[in-house]
Amino acid sequence: MNDIRKAFFADLAASVDPVTFARSLGIDPDPWQRDLLLSTDARIILNCARQSGKSTITAVLALHHALNNFEALVLVLSRSLRQSSELFKKITWFYRDLGRPVPSDIENALTLQLVNKSRIVSLPGKEQTVRGFSGVSLLIIDEAAQVSDELYYSVRPMLAVSQGRMILLSTPFGKRGFFFKEWSESPAWKKVKITAEQCPRISTDFLEEERVALGEWWYRQEYECEFSENVDAYFSYEEIRDSISADVKPLFAPDGSLNV
Numbered sequence: 017m018n019d020i021r022k023a024f025f026a027d028l029a030a031s032v033d034p035v036t037f038a039r040s041l042g043i044d045p046d047p048w049q050r051d052l053l054l055s056t057d058a059r060i061i062l063n064c065a066r067q068s069g070k071s072t073i074t075a076v077l078a079l080h081h082a083l084n085n086f087e088a089l090v091l092v093l094s095r096s097l098r099q100s101s102e103l104f105k106k107i108t109w110f111y112r113d114l115g116r117p118v119p120s121d122i123e124n125a126l127t128l129q130l131v132n133k134s135r136i137v138s139l140p141g142k143e144q145t146v147r148g149f150s151g152v153s154l155l156i157i158d159e160a161a162q163v164s165d166e167l168y169y170s171v172r173p174m175l176a177v178s179q180g181r182m183i184l185l186s187t188p189f190g191k192r193g194f195f196f197k198e199w200s201e202s203p204a205w206k207k208v209k210i211t212a213e214q215c216p217r218i219s220t221d222f223l224e225e226e227r228v229a230l231g232e233w234w235y236r237q238e239y240e241c242e243f244s245e246n247v248d249a250y251f252s253y254e255e256i257r258d259s260i261s262a263d264v265k266p267l268f269a270p271d272g273s274l275n276v
Contacts, residue, residue, distance in 0.1 A: 057206035065212040075106035097140035104138035161189035212239035
């Protein structure tokens with residue numbers, strides 16, 4: 017087989033198989049990353065430790081989606097533009113490393129628009145900024161545990177017509193917000209939990225040092241992916257949840273009058 021035919025079949029394999037695509041970028045995916053790349057689930061939560069590879073593999077998935085679909089719209093959101101830009105930078109770095117296999121019409125700090133009319137757009141976590149988008153085929157919310165509920169509930173309708181996919185990726189940030197609620201209560205999501213100990217690139221010696229430096233509360237949150245109570249919380253989440261009863265009338269009626 018001559019070099020031209022080899023290159024053709026290599027490009028074809030990468031376009032069909034996202035795992036081959038990742039390897040063409042010099043990334044040998046961990047087992048959970050391979051599973052993510054091959055998944056067809058519409059709703060995915062990545063509850064993964066710092067430096068476990070969740071941002072890298074999500075960037076690979078986003079670029080593969082845009083390169084191989086016509087008129088795809090990929091939105092990358094986070095609490096701030098700086099945070100969403102970090103994930104967007106990884107996407108554009110991979111795109112350039114591949115030699116721009118599909119040429120771009122627009123390529124700047126916030127948008128990558130390809131000649132196949134697919135776009136990848138980085139946005140800050142401001143509700144008024146994101147409301148103008150529709151027809152989203154892939155919605156990525158980075159550092160999701162720190163994104164406001166208001167933003168999350170305002171972007172979900174973007175997927176109503178397109179039937180697009182959504183990926184939430186984060187480490188926990190206490191027992192609060194939509195990230196915790198979806199992880200702990202909703203059966204609609206594919207849920208992936210990867211602790212630092214499960215990442216082959218993080219050494220045991222480093223983790224032992226971090227446990228001492230951070231203390232148990234922070235270590236369990238950042239490296240063991242636990243949804244911990246706030247350190248200053250008087251009542252636990254479970255105590256508050258268990259105290260709620262549908263048999264007890266609220267103090268005030270909907271019209272503001274006192275229930276008697």
